[in-house]
Amino acid sequence: xxxxxxxxxxxxxxxxxxxxxxxxxxxxxxxxxxxxxxxxxxxxxxxxxxxxxxxxxxxxxxxxxxxxxxxxxxxxxxxxxxxxxxxxxxxxxxxxxxxxxxxxxxxxxxxxxxxxxxxxxxxxxxxxxxxxxxxxxxxxxxxxxxxxxxxxx
Numbered sequence: 001x002x003x004x005x006x007x008x009x010x011x012x013x014x015x016x017x018x019x020x021x022x023x024x025x026x027x028x029x030x031x032x033x034x035x036x037x038x039x040x041x042x043x044x045x046x047x048x049x050x051x052x053x054x055x056x057x058x059x060x061x062x063x064x065x066x067x068x069x070x071x072x073x074x075x076x077x078x079x080x081x082x083x084x085x086x087x088x089x090x091x092x093x094x095x096x097x098x099x100x101x102x103x104x105x106x107x108x109x110x111x112x113x114x115x116x117x118x119x120x121x122x123x124x125x126x127x128x129x130x131x132x133x134x135x136x137x138x139x140x141x142x143x144x145x146x147x148x149x150x151x152x153x
Contacts, residue, residue: 002033002044007044007045010029010045011045011046013025014026014029014045014047019067020058020064020065022051022055023051023052023054023055023058024055024058024059025055026041026047026051026052026055027052027055027056027058027059028059029041029045030052030055030056031056031059036056038050038052038053038056077132077136077137077140078140081126081130081131084120084126084131084140085140085144087120087124087126088116088120088137088140088141088144089144090124091111091116091119091120091123091124092111092116092141092146113134113135113137113138113141114134116137116141117131117134117137120137
């Protein structure tokens with residue numbers, strides 16, 4: 001069907017393309033050399049069958065599918081629990097102080113992330129399962145502009 005140098009040329013060309021251009025190229029190769037079969041493209045060229053099939057469908061209908069890369073990955077805790085940031089700010093603001101030497105705009109707090117998590121459960125009524133871990137709450141405090149200060153210093 002296809003000899004090794006041609007297969008390597010097709011693979012190399014596909015690696016250099018992205019998104020809809022790559023799918024269009026893979027679909028064109030599948031139509032011209034592999035009877036329009038996504039399975040044969042997967043078997044002979046090592047391309048993902050779903051990508052080739054999507055490219056074939058895009059060529060057939062003329063409608064280009066848009067990749068939604070922004071929706072991938074894990075959501076931030078503030079997105080899942082919209083009131084979490086304000087509740088944390090309510091708890092931490094009483095314990096926070098500005099940098100005494102005014103070298104940074106960060107607020108330092110003597111309360112730990114573990115104490116913030118426990119206070120959210122006790123005072124704000126969050127359940128243990130609904131809240132993120134202690135480490136995540138520490139990261140959230142850092143994103144909010146608070147730095148945890150060592151109690152010894």
